[in-house]
Amino acid sequence: FYVVNEVVMRRLGHVPILKGDFHLLSPKVQRFVAEKAELMRPRGIFICDGTQHEAQEIIDKLVERGMLSPLKAYENNYICRTDPKDVARVESKTWMVTPDKYQTVCHTAEGVDPIMGHWMSPTQMADELDGRFPGCMAGRIMYVIPFSMGPIGGPLSKIGVQLTDSNYVVLSMRIMTRVCPSVWDALGDNDFVRCIHSVGLPRPVKQKVVNHWPCNPDRVLIAHRPPEREVWSFGSGYGGNSLLGKKCFALRIASNIAKDEGWMAEHMLIMGVTRPNGKEHFIAAAFPSACGKTNLAMLEPTLPGWKVRCVGDDIAWMKFGEDGRLYGINPEAGFFGVAPGTSKKTNPMAVATFQKNSIFTNTAETATGEYYWEGLEDEIADKNVEITTWLGDKWHIGDPGVAAHPNSRFAAPAEQCPIIHDKWQDPQGVPIEAIIFGGRRPQGVPLVFETKSWLHGIFTGSFLKSEATAAAEHTGKSVMHDPFAMRPFMGYNFGQYLQHWIDLNKPGRKVPQIYHVNWFRRDKDGKFLWPGFGENIRVIDWILRRLEGEEGSGHETPIGTVPNKGSLNLDGLGEVNWDELMSVPAAYWKEDAKEVRKFLEQQVGPDLPAEIRKEMEEQEKRIEAL
Numbered sequence: 230f231y232v233v234n235e236v237v238m239r240r241l242g243h244v245p246i247l248k249g250d251f252h253l254l255s256p257k258v259q260r261f262v263a264e265k266a267e268l269m270r271p272r273g274i275f276i277c278d279g280t281q282h283e284a285q286e287i288i289d290k291l292v293e294r295g296m297l298s299p300l301k302a303y304e305n306n307y308i309c310r311t312d313p314k315d316v317a318r319v320e321s322k323t324w325m326v327t328p329d330k331y332q333t334v335c336h337t338a339e340g341v342d343p344i345m346g347h348w349m350s351p352t353q354m355a356d357e358l359d360g361r362f363p364g365c366m367a368g369r370i371m372y373v374i375p376f377s378m379g380p381i382g383g384p385l386s387k388i389g390v391q392l393t394d395s396n397y398v399v400l401s402m403r404i405m406t407r408v409c410p411s412v413w414d415a416l417g418d419n420d421f422v423r424c425i426h427s428v429g430l431p432r433p434v435k436q437k438v439v440n441h442w443p444c445n446p447d448r449v450l451i452a453h454r455p456p457e458r459e460v461w462s463f464g465s466g467y468g469g470n471s472l473l474g475k476k477c478f479a480l481r482i483a484s485n486i487a488k489d490e491g492w493m494a495e496h497m498l499i500m501g502v503t504r505p506n507g508k509e510h511f512i513a514a515a516f517p518s519a520c521g522k523t524n525l526a527m528l529e530p531t532l533p534g535w536k537v538r539c540v541g542d543d544i545a546w547m548k549f550g551e552d553g554r555l556y557g558i559n560p561e562a563g564f565f566g567v568a569p570g571t572s573k574k575t576n577p578m579a580v581a582t583f584q585k586n587s588i589f590t591n592t593a594e595t596a597t598g599e600y601y602w603e604g605l606e607d608e609i610a611d612k613n614v615e616i617t618t619w620l621g622d623k624w625h626i627g628d629p630g631v632a633a634h635p636n637s638r639f640a641a642p643a644e645q646c647p648i649i650h651d652k653w654q655d656p657q658g659v660p661i662e663a664i665i666f667g668g669r670r671p672q673g674v675p676l677v678f679e680t681k682s683w684l685h686g687i688f689t690g691s692f693l694k695s696e697a698t699a700a701a702e703h704t705g706k707s708v709m710h711d712p713f714a715m716r717p718f719m720g721y722n723f724g725q726y727l728q729h730w731i732d733l734n735k736p737g738r739k740v741p742q743i744y745h746v747n748w749f750r751r752d753k754d755g756k757f758l759w760p761g762f763g764e765n766i767r768v769i770d771w772i773l774r775r776l777e778g779e780e781g782s783g784h785e786t787p788i789g790t791v792p793n794k795g796s797l798n799l800d801g802l803g804e805v806n807w808d809e810l811m812s813v814p815a816a817y818w819k820e821d822a823k824e825v826r827k828f829l830e831q832q833v834g835p836d837l838p839a840e841i842r843k844e845m846e847e848q849e850k851r852i853e854a855l
């Protein structure tokens with residue numbers, strides 16, 4: 230119970246506390262809330278407790294308003310359609326604000342814009358904020374959300390407080406993070422990550438609100454101040470733009486904290502894999518957005534006797550323990566997964582997870598109250614059922630166009646996943662033995678290879694590439710660089726990030742072995758060469774045997790060790806074009822090596838650590854000799 234001081238009282242002015250007890254907030258939180266209420270001038274303050282009761286009241290209000298509608302075929306599932314202008318992360322309007330530009334970006338070549346990190350000066354940021362936030366919550370409620378990333382009070386966990394005027398964000402944060410009053414207790418009067426979010430549409434609203442989804446697409450700004458541990462987000466209500474615990478805090482801000490404190494905040498899933506012999510191994514994997522993390526994290530093995538259990542599907546916070554092993558936690562409490570392509574056939578465990586208490590955004594809906602999206606054609610009971618698309622149009626399977634937005638998503642509580650790991654909330658984390666990188670590579674890149682060392686693995690992560698996806702505003706299928714699957718989430722200078730990875734390998738530590746996979750290689754007709762999904766267990770099997778030092782399972786190539794013919798268990802798989810799937814084509818890699826050098830020289834320049842430059846040069850020589 231904290232007394233409220235005069236300055237705070239004055240700043241709160243006449244803004245009433247609509248729910249919750251202001252005295253339970255620590256002086257630092259009181260000051261934060263009062264200061265921002267004075268700035269954004271909401272009509273009231275609502276301190277969230279995260280209970281089901283609280284959520285239900287908000288849901289009822291939103292259903293009445295038409296922003297949410299129940300999916301009647303399930304228990305407590307809702308669908309939400311956004312303004313079609315607010316459907317994905319907006320990378321071009323996402324900024325890191327640091328006094329020195331080169332804290333955020335690398336010294337790129339003359340005339341070359343950095344693609345990792347997007348810098349804005351503190352003075353410009355102040356102007357941008359001044360042009361947006363004063364009075365931006367007029368007529369709306371300001372919700373105060375206390376949340377923990379990671380188990381409350383855990384040694385690897387961190388606390389944030391998000392202010393928002395979006396009901397949808399309140400409901401989603403409650404699924405995606407741990408929201409409850411005990412967060413206040415765990416916080417005490419310590420510092421926390423300050424998250425300020427507004428849809429940017431004060432009342433009275435002067436423009437048309439589409440789909441009851443207030444937003445301000447022309448004025449979107451997502452700005453991070455790492456030194457202050459602060460995030461300001463304006464104009465968007467969607468996903469990574471508005472659920473600030475996720476990419477903004479858990480990656481962009483946390484990677485800065487991690488650098489200072491000697492740990493890692495990465496765009497990675499964590500899975501536990503138990504082999505037929507009963508032995509369990511934990512693996513972390515970094516794939517760019519919409520490239521298969523959720524699917525791998527919940528994989529249902531097609532090989533008999535194998536078991537996969539999910540620890541996390543998107544973000545990993547990892548730290549070396551006293552025993553020298555790397556321990557990882559999932560800082561989130563829910564899954565915000567890509568809907569299209571998710572089915573009982575491809576990802577049955579995700580489907581089981583979102584049968585209740587979930588929110589579906591920009592998916593389609595059937596007349597019988599079920600969700601629908603591309604990939605469910607074969608699983609829907611009545612193939613002629615009338616479907617309402619994400620845009621609200623009537624549609625039937627076979628009609629032109631798509632029913633769901635390609636970046637439509639489900640938000641579902643992790644604890645509902647049938648294969649969630651017993652240790653998914655272990656505050657100490659789970660020991661990671663292998664790290665996998667991967668992306669969508671239609672050509673040239675084999676199904677799997679093992680890197681030669683920690684340094685070679687880091688180099689391999691630095692030239693990770695993938696086809697663009699619908700998770701952000703990039704269009705087309707062009708292959709883009711996405712180092713460590715962190716390009717959109719990089720919190721500081723990428724050269725320093727590489728150095729941080731290098732420095733983690735200290736004497737007495739057992740760094741994970743690093744692998745690269747590609748489920749997305751295509752043949753001449755554009756068909757995937759590998760069936761993917763549950764069959765990916767065959768690749769995991771190979772990786773685990775490699776970890777144990779199995780001999781004869783691979784051969785050296787310039788990029789790493791590739792499986793020998795016969796070393797992958799292909800029982801019952803049908804025909805696989807092994808040679809095409811596993812080849813390391815000389816012409817392709819010679820071109821690629823030039824492109825990689827150009828990328829690292831232009832984008833990282835003098836910030837490229839010497840060790841990584843050396844890895845690049847050695848790999849170039851090996852490729853040249855092909």
Ligand code: GTP
Pocket residue numbers: 516517518519520521522523524525542543565566567568569570571575700748749757760761762765
């Ligand atoms: P974010 O949540 O954006 O970070 O995405 P993610 O990395 O978790 O990707 P997710 O698992 O949701 O997969 C994205 C898309 O890729 C879905 O449409 C999947 O069906 C598809 N996909 C996932 N794994 C495979 C695979 O092994 N093979 C093929 N062909 N497609 C896959």
Ligand code: SPV
Pocket residue numbers: 317318467468469470475476517518519543565700701
């Ligand atoms: C991603 O884009 O990597 C996501 C979705 O996981 S979002 O929360 O929008 O960032």
Ligand code: MN
Pocket residue numbers: 496517518519543
């Ligand atoms: Mn992601």
